[in-house]
Amino acid sequence: AQSVTQPDIHITVSEGASLELRCNYSYGATPYLFWYVQSPGQGLQLLLKYFSGDTLVQGIKGFEAEFKRSQSSFNLRKPSVHWSDAAEYFCAVGTHTDKLIFGTGTRLQVFP
Amino acid sequence: DTAVSQTPKYLVTQMGNDKSIKCEQNLGHDTMYWYKQDSKKFLKIMFSYNNKELIINETVPNRFSPKSPDKAHLNLHINSLELGDSAVYFCASSLGTSGSTDTQYFGPGTRLTVL
Numbered sequence: 001a002q003s004v005t006q007p008d009i010h011i012t013v014s015e016g017a018s019l020e021l022r023c024n025y026s027y028g029a030t031p032y033l034f035w036y037v038q039s040p041g042q043g044l045q046l047l048l049k050y051f052s053g054d055t056l057v058q059g060i061k062g063f064e065a066e067f068k069r070s071q072s073s074f075n076l077r078k079p080s081v082h083w084s085d086a087a088e089y090f091c092a093v094g095t096h097t098d099k100l101i102f103g104t105g106t107r108l109q110v111f112p
Numbered sequence: 113d114t115a116v117s118q119t120p121k122y123l124v125t126q127m128g129n130d131k132s133i134k135c136e137q138n139l140g141h142d143t144m145y146w147y148k149q150d151s152k153k154f155l156k157i158m159f160s161y162n163n164k165e166l167i168i169n170e171t172v173p174n175r176f177s178p179k180s181p182d183k184a185h186l187n188l189h190i191n192s193l194e195l196g197d198s199a200v201y202f203c204a205s206s207l208g209t210s211g212s213t214d215t216q217y218f219g220p221g222t223r224l225t226v227l
Contacts, residue, residue: 043202
């Protein structure tokens with residue numbers, strides 16, 4: 001069965017520090033992978049997605065993610081975090097039956 | 113211009129009542145979805161419609177009935193509300209039928225509280 005694991009429930013970083021949010025997936029075929037961000041009281045916004053090709057994908061707001069098939073991972077990174085990045089981050093895998101399966105999310109706190 | 117809108121934003125009601133949540137998208141998309149986010153932030157798909165036709169129907173109690181009057185609207189009606197229905201419900205839409213590859217655009221959510 002398809003699944004997504006985000007091992008870190010809560011991460012705290014200082015503003016200006018680098019960030020890596022982990023995501024591991026389980027899926028039998030080539031996955032479609034997504035990262036979404038949810039700001040407090042808001043809906044989800046797509047940061048980036050991977051379907052095929054270059055395994056390093058660039059997204060909005062300075063985020064990037066790298067697909068590593070050997071590790072079944074799709075970790076999200078940002079070289080320098082801003083206070084406005086504080087939010088909940090969700091990794092998701094898209095299946096060929098047209099539904100997204102989400103991880104449980106990682107809450108990011110940013111200290112000044 | 114709001115792409116995916118939901119009403120109401122907050123809904124507080126008693127157990128046993130029937131309530132509806134409305135969703136509209138002005139993106140011209142063909143596919144719309146309902147997701148439920150529980151208190152632990154876990155998001156799970158409930159339904160999807162493509163051009164008013166039901167495509168995905170996850171294991172959801174039949175007290176939940178989606179209705180799509182046209183492809184720009186997907187409403188969620190809930191009968192006999194229970195405490196466990198308290199959650200945030202998100203509507204989303206995507207361009208085509210391959211929802212897993214098309215970007216899904218989410219509404220702001222409706223926080224339902226059942227007392």
